[in-house]
Amino acid sequence: MRPARIAQEVRDAIEARYIAGSEPSSVLPSERRLAEEFGVARATVRSALAMLREQQQIRSGGGGPAMVVDPRLTKAPRLSSFTQDALARGWQPSSRVLEVEEERADVTVARDLGISSGAEVVRIQRLRLADHSPMAIEEVWLSEDLFPGLASEDLSGSLYELLETRYGVAVYRHDRRISAISVDAVHAELLDIEVGAAALFATQIGVDRRGRRLELGRSIYRGDRFDFTTVTFAAGRQGPAPGRSHRPVNSRTNREVRP
Known part of the structure; x- marks a missing residue:
């Protein structure tokens, strides 16, 4: 049997025994123990682990042990960039x-x-990657009047960081709509998934604190790598403001009771 085939079988065995159903951050056995367990050379185990890292099922750094990771990137109900989420x-x-x-x-x-x-805008389309694995295709439109010369800037990093440091403008709120789609051949090739695979299509408008509309974004997220969470309240009820602790109120003064 060819070495590549053996490494693939070891990869499958490690996934079935140590990754499937495991909690994120679970630690895998050492290369030596895995080699003994499966009766193969450590080089074969190393190749199998490399496949799992490439597929973002495990990670390791600083010489530490390999650990199980959740392959999905969750977008929480707070404003953050792809760069911040990945880091x-x-x-x-x-x-x-x-x-x-x-x-x-x-x-x-x-x-x-x-x-x-007919006003001048800059349109930017980028493929977003995490550990060199394609995660999403982002397309954004920004006003040339607000961001002159943006097209000549280095756009390989965080766009939001660039807008804040170069133009002194920060996105404060997202108005976002998400729907399910099946990817076509062009997007499937970019995202390294099958044609017709499930994906999430998000349209968003980024607004600053002054209420100005800064960006229009249309993004395609891999359905197997992304999910979004939301916070909702019952009709007619209102919860505590985001980021604000819910402290008891003195009924006579109508002021929060400070600890």
Whole structure:
């Protein structure tokens, strides 16, 4: 049997025995123990573990043991960039710039950005990766009037960080809509998934604290690598403000009781 085939079988065995059903951060046995368990050379185990790392099922760093990871990236109900989300998971984010165009806003883009039809905008399309694995395709439109010269900037890193450091503008709120789609051949090739695979399509408008519409974004997220969480309240009820602790109130003064 060829070494590559043996390594694949060991990879499958490790996944079935130590990864499937395991909690994130569960520690795998050492290479030596796995080699003894499966009766193969340590080089074969090393190749099998490399496959699992490439598929983002395990991770290890700093010479530590391999650990199980949740392959899905969860978007919590708070505003954060792809870069921030990936770094929080211990992944290395990166971007491949696919297209950068200076163009005239069509009716839809103009409406969503709150600008005149035909106004100059910058359209940026990027492939977002985590540990070199494709995760999402992002396409954004931004007003040239707000961000002059953006098309000539380095767009391989965090776009939100660039907007804040270069232009002094920060996205404060997202208005986002998410739907399920099946990817076509072009997007499937970029995302390294099968044609027709499930994906999440998100349209969002980024707004600053002044209420200005800064960006229009349309993104395709791999359905097997992303999920989104939301916070909802019953009709007619209101919970505590996000990020604010819920302290008891003095009924006579109507003020929060401070500890």
